[in-house]
Amino acid sequence: MSMTAKRKSRWPVRARRGLMENVATAIIAIGFLMLFQPFALVLYTYSFITMLAGTAMFIIVSKFPE
Template sequence: MTRFLNDLRHFRRSAWEMLASVLIAAGVVMLMQPFALALYSWSFVITLLGTVMFIIVSHFPE
């Protein structure tokens, strides 16, 4: 866990890619759930944020 937080702080690709992937997955889960309209409403924004973040992070150093 300490290594993950250290990588986030130093803008390393692996940690930020994992965070972006989690955001994309959370957005898809929010889109598919049938219970809360608020989660469904924010699902596109979260998925888009994760996708844009993944594109930007792919240019970070290893």
């Protein structure tokens, strides 16, 4: 067994990939809901920015360790 396999990860639990990918996916889903709702123009206006932020977050978080 190598030394890196024995060493414990120093990443905090809340910054691990599984949880943060779920958060990013939820942000993308909220952006879609904002896009397809017929009530508030302000939500429609910020829907693309929300989806873009969720997508960027997902791309960055996918590089985090398990």
